[in-house]
Amino acid sequence: MGAVEPQVVVTDAPSPVTDGFHLVIDALKLNGIDTIFGLPGIPITDLTRKAQAAGLRVISFRHEQNAGNAAAIAGFMTQKPGICLTVSAPGFLNGLTALANATTNCFPMILISGSSEREIVDLQQGDYEEMDQLAIAKPLAKAAFRVLHAEDIGVGVARAIRAAVSGRPGGVYLDLPAKLFAQSMDAEAGRKSLIKVVDPAPRQIPAEDAVQRALELLKSAKRPLILLGKGAAYAQADADIRALIERTGIPYLPMSMAKGLLPDTHEQSAAAARSFVLPEADVVMLVGARLNWLLSQGKGKTWGGKDAKAWGAQKFIQIDISPQEMDSNVRIEAPLVGDIGSCVSALLTAIKAAGTHWAKPPAEWLSAIAERKGKNLAKMAETLARDPAPMNFHSALNVVRDIIKANPEAILVNEGANALDFTRSIVDMYRPRKRLDVGTWGIMGIGMGFAVAAAVVSGQPVIAIEGDSAFGFSGMEVETICRYNLPVCVVIFNNNGVYGGTDVNPTGGPDVAPTVFVKGARYDKLMEAFGGIGVHVTKPAELRQAMEAAIRSGKPTLINAVIDETAGTESGRITSLNPTAKKK
Ligand code: FYN
Ligand code: ADP
Numbered sequence: 194m195g196a197v198e199p200q201v202v203v204t205d206a207p208s209p210v211t212d213g214f215h216l217v218i219d220a221l222k223l224n225g226i227d228t229i230f231g232l233p234g235i236p237i238t239d240l241t242r243k244a245q246a247a248g249l250r251v252i253s254f255r256h257e258q259n260a261g262n263a264a265a266i267a268g269f270m271t272q273k274p275g276i277c278l279t280v281s282a283p284g285f286l287n288g289l290t291a292l293a294n295a296t297t298n299c300f301p302m303i304l305i306s307g308s309s310e311r312e313i314v315d316l317q318q319g320d321y322e323e324m325d326q327l328a329i330a331k332p333l334a335k336a337a338f339r340v341l342h343a344e345d346i347g348v349g350v351a352r353a354i355r356a357a358v359s360g361r362p363g364g365v366y367l368d369l370p371a372k373l374f375a376q377s378m379d380a381e382a383g384r385k386s387l388i389k390v391v392d393p394a395p396r397q398i399p400a401e402d403a404v405q406r407a408l409e410l411l412k413s414a415k416r417p418l419i420l421l422g423k424g425a426a427y428a429q430a431d432a433d434i435r436a437l438i439e440r441t442g443i444p445y446l447p448m449s450m451a452k453g454l455l456p457d458t459h460e461q462s463a464a465a466a467r468s469f470v471l472p473e474a475d476v477v478m479l480v481g482a483r484l485n486w487l488l489s490q491g492k493g494k495t496w497g498g499k500d501a502k503a504w505g506a507q508k509f510i511q512i513d514i515s516p517q518e519m520d521s522n523v524r525i526e527a528p529l530v531g532d533i534g535s536c537v538s539a540l541l542t543a544i545k546a547a548g549t550h551w552a553k554p555p556a557e558w559l560s561a562i563a564e565r566k567g568k569n570l571a572k573m574a575e576t577l578a579r580d581p582a583p584m585n586f587h588s589a590l591n592v593v594r595d596i597i598k599a600n601p602e603a604i605l606v607n608e609g610a611n612a613l614d615f616t617r618s619i620v621d622m623y624r625p626r627k628r629l630d631v632g633t634w635g636i637m638g639i640g641m642g643f644a645v646a647a648a649v650v651s652g653q654p655v656i657a658i659e660g661d662s663a664f665g666f667s668g669m670e671v672e673t674i675c676r677y678n679l680p681v682c683v684v685i686f687n688n689n690g691v692y693g694g695t696d697v698n699p700t701g702g703p704d705v706a707p708t709v710f711v712k713g714a715r716y717d718k719l720m721e722a723f724g725g726i727g728v729h730v731t732k733p734a735e736l737r738q739a740m741e742a743a744i745r746s747g748k749p750t751l752i753n754a755v756i757d758e759t760a761g762t763e764s765g766r767i768t769s770l771n772p773t774a775k776k777k
Pocket of ligand 1: 449464465466468469486487488569573609610613614618619631632634635636763764765766767
C-alpha cells in the first residue's frame with residue numbers, strides 16, 4: 194500500500210493540525226493495515242468511527258476475546274499483524290486471552306487498547322477502569338509498548354508491527370491512553386513522524402554449514418520422516434515445501450494446521466499411519482513444528498520410548514526461525530535456524546547442486562508405511578460407510594469430508610473435543626492454511642472469531658465444525674456473522690453436553706451433572722434470531738443438503754446437527770491427559 198496523507202482536522206489554529214486519532218489511523222494505513230477487529234467503547238469509540246471514515250474496514254464484535262481471536266488468525270493467514278482494538282481494563286482483559294494465545298501459537302497480532310490516565314492509575318487514585326494494562330500485558334505478549342505523546346505514535350506503531358511479524362511472530366500489546374487521542378500537533382510534522390516499516394519480517398538465511406549438516410543427516414536416514422507444523426503453513430513457502438518432499442520422496446506427517454500444505458490425499462502423507470511412523474522413524478525433520486505436548490515432547494511411548502528397537506532412537510533435524518527452540522526437549526542433531534522459505538530453498542539448492550541422484554528412502558520403509566496406512570484407510574472407509582441412527586460423528590463428518598473435497602477453497606474452522614479430533618482425521622484438506630483450529634493450547638472459544646476473520650480476509654466460504662460446548666464460548670458472534678452477511682456455515686455437533694449428554698447427578702439432586710446441557714437445544718434458532726438461516730438436522734442426508742445450500746447461497750447459516758449423545762469419548766483422543774476420565 195502506498196503512502197497516505199494524514200487526515201487534516203480544520204481548527205482555528207493558524208496551520209493545519211492533526212491529532213492522536215488520525216495519527217494512529219494514518220500510521221496503520223501507511224503500513225498496509227486495512228482491517229481492524231474490535232469493540233467500541235470508552236475511550237476508543239471515535240477511533241473506530243474515524244478509522245471507518247478513513248477507509249479502514251472495522252469489524253465490530255460482541256466480545257473482545259472473539260475480536261482478538263479474529264485478529265490473531267488474520268495475522269496467521271496474511272503474515273500481516275492482525276489488529277484488535279479494545280476499551281480499557283475489562284475490555285483489555287477480555288482481549289488478553291487472545292493475545293496470549295496468539296503469542297503461544299506464533300500468530301502476529303497487535304492488541305491496541307485505550308487506557309485510563311497514567312497520573313491517576315500510577316497513584317491508584319481510582320480512575321474510570323483503572324488498571325496498569327502495560328504491566329499486565331507484558332508477560333503474555335512478545336512485546337508491549339505505551340505511547341504518551343502524539344509525535345511518538347509513528348514509532349509506537351512501527352515497533353509494534355516489527356515485533357509482531359519479525360523472527361518468531363507473536364502477540365504485541367500497544368497501550369494508548371485516552372488523553373493521547375485528543376492531542377494535536379502540526380499536520381506536516383505529524384506526517385513526517387510516521388514510519389513506513391521497511392522489510393518488517395526480514396528473511397533469515399540459514400548458515401551454509403547448517404544446511405550441509407541437515408542434508409547429510411537426512412541422506413543417511415533409513416527411515417526418514419518430515420513433520421510439517423503450522424510454522425510451515427505460516428511461512429507461505431508452499432511450492433518449495435512440496436518440491437522438497439516430492440524430490441526427496443520422504444514421507445511426511447502434517448500437524449493439524451499444516452494439513453493441506455500438500456493435499457491430504459498425497460501418496461507421501463503418513464497421516465493415516467501416525468502412531469506407526471513416529472516411533473519407527475530414524476531421522477525426523479521438523480519444519481515449523483515444536484516438540485511440545487502435541488508431539489509428546491519427542492519422548493516416551495509415542496516415539497518408541499525405552500522399548501525402542503536398537504536402531505529406533507531418533508535423530509532430529511529442526512527448521513525454525515527461533516534458535517532458542519532447539520534442544521527444548523530432546524537433542525537436535527542438526528538445527529537449521531532461519532525462515533522456512535530460505536531454509537527449504539537452501540536445502541533444495543544444495544540437493545540440486547550436488548547434482549547426484551537423491552536416493553528415495555528404502556522401499557521397506559515406504560511399503561511398511563503404505564501397508565499400515567492402507568489398513569487405517571480401509572478401516573476408516575468402512576466406518577464412514579455406516580449410517581447409524583442416531584447420527585454419530587463419523588456419519589456426519591463423512592458429509593463434511595465430501596463438502597470440503599468439492600469446495601477445496603473453503604476454510605474449515607474446527608473446535609471441540611471429539612468434534613475436533615474426529616474432524617482432523619476424517620476431513621481431508623487440499624490447500625494450505627485452510628484448516629484453522631484450537632492450536633497449541635487446545636483452546637476453546639476460537640470458533641466464531643476465526644470464522645469471521647477467515648471470511649473477511651479470504652472472501653471464501655467458511656465452514657465451522659463446532660462441538661456444542663465449544664460453540665458456547667463465542668456463540669453470540671452469530672449476530673456479527675449476520676451483520677456483515679458473511680459466507681459462514683456453522684455446523685454444531687449437538688450431543689447435549691461437554692463430551693456427551695449422558696452424565697447424571699449422582700446425588701439425585703435437582704441440578705444436572707456438570708457436563709450436560711439443555712437437551713435438544715435448538716441452536717439453529719439463534720441464527721434465525723438475527724436473520725440468518727437456521728437448519729435442524731438429524732440425518733446425514735439432511736446435513737448434506739443443508740451444507741450444500743449454505744455454500745451455494747453464501748448466506749450465514751447455522752446447522753444444528755443432532756449427534757448420538759453417547760458417541761465420542763471424554764476428552765476425545767487426549768484422554769491420557771485426563772487420567773480419571775470415564776473410559777468407554
Ligand atoms: C489420521 N488417521 C487416519 C487418517 N488420518 N486414519 C484413516 N484415514 C485418515 N485420513 C489416523 C491416525 O493414523 C491415527 O491413528 C488416528 O487416525 C488419529 O490421527 P491424528 O488425529 O493425526 O492423531 P492423534 O493421535 O489424535 O494426534 C495426537 C495429537 C492430536 C495430540 C497431535 O490428538 C491433537 O492435535 N490433539 C489436539 C487435542 C486438543 O487440542 N483438544 C482440545 C481440548 S479438548 P493411529 O495411527 O492408529 O494412532 C478438551 O477436552
Ligand atoms: P504445530 O502446533 O503445528 O506443531 P508450532 O506452533 O508448535 O506448530 O510450531 C511452529 C514453529 O514454527 C514455531 O517454533 C515458530 O518459531 C516457527 N515458525 C513460525 N514462522 C516461521 C517461519 N516463517 N520460519 C521458520 N520458523 C517459523
